[in-house]
Amino acid sequence: MPRATRPSIETTTELPVAVQAPRPAAAGRRSAPRKALIRGLPSAPILLGIAALAVSVGGAVTVADPQLVGADATPPAKIMQAGALSGSGGVGSNVQPGARGPIVSRDSSRDQDPAAVDPELVAAAEEQAQQYAEALADVNKQGDKYSAKLKLNLWQLPVQGYHLTARFGQYGLWSSYHTGLDFAGPSGSPIYAIANGTISSASYDGAYGNKTVETLEDGTEIWYCHQTSFVVSSGETVHAGELIGYTGSTGHVTGPHLHVEVRPGGGDPVDPYAAFIEHGVTP
Numbered sequence: 001m002p003r004a005t006r007p008s009i010e011t012t013t014e015l016p017v018a019v020q021a022p023r024p025a026a027a028g029r030r031s032a033p034r035k036a037l038i039r040g041l042p043s044a045p046i047l048l049g050i051a052a053l054a055v056s057v058g059g060a061v062t063v064a065d066p067q068l069v070g071a072d073a074t075p076p077a078k079i080m081q082a083g084a085l086s087g088s089g090g091v092g093s094n095v096q097p098g099a100r101g102p103i104v105s106r107d108s109s110r111d112q113d114p115a116a117v118d119p120e121l122v123a124a125a126e127e128q129a130q131q132y133a134e135a136l137a138d139v140n141k142q143g144d145k146y147s148a149k150l151k152l153n154l155w156q157l158p159v160q161g162y163h164l165t166a167r168f169g170q171y172g173l174w175s176s177y178h179t180g181l182d183f184a185g186p187s188g189s190p191i192y193a194i195a196n197g198t199i200s201s202a203s204y205d206g207a208y209g210n211k212t213v214e215t216l217e218d219g220t221e222i223w224y225c226h227q228t229s230f231v232v233s234s235g236e237t238v239h240a241g242e243l244i245g246y247t248g249s250t251g252h253v254t255g256p257h258l259h260v261e262v263r264p265g266g267g268d269p270v271d272p273y274a275a276f277i278e279h280g281v282t283p
Helices: 034-040 044-058 119-153 272-278
Strands: 060-062 078-080 181-184 190-192 197-204 210-215 221-230 243-247 257-263
Antiparallel strands (some): 060 078
């Protein structure tokens, strides 16, 4: 009986391979293999370049990308910008979030020991302050003295209860033009010295009637004319506001009034009204 032939088996036939089912990824964990993640990380020079760029733009950057640091990394490192105060470069800082960094004083002189100040400098400063105070006091003293002098030499009105009639330069009853300023008022009204001065004369003078002449310190003469009577005499010193006589109608007049003339240096008369204004008085 013929011997049965065993069928030959092709060795190149592919056998089914058991495929292992993929493990479900744990919740919150990436399914990418760790080696693949490591291969995907940028190189160290690239990371440093990115950090330097961030520092130059914003001053500081916090590395917190989970793709760059991994799950087991320490809290984010803060990269600080280089500063002129600290002199440090853009390096990592281990300052924890919410924690205060080192305090840097901007002025070392705040912590300077007062006892270290040079006594000679202190003495020089005190001497200068004393000299300044003395100079200021001297200026104030001179100012007060000058103000008092001005107050004493201020002009005053010669009469009260008056009204102005004839003014300087007018033409009328006079031979040429009026040489003074007329203060009309009741006869016998008091006449007061206009400024400080010395009485040069007090006598009758033709058309001027009874006339008192007062010479001021600068040589200006003031004439008080048409008086009823005198109160002062030649050589007396008078002060502004002091009584020197009374108004009247003596001389060439049409009614009781005081005729005032102002003659700088004893020369020709000027407008008394302008002279009063110049000395702070408005008639």
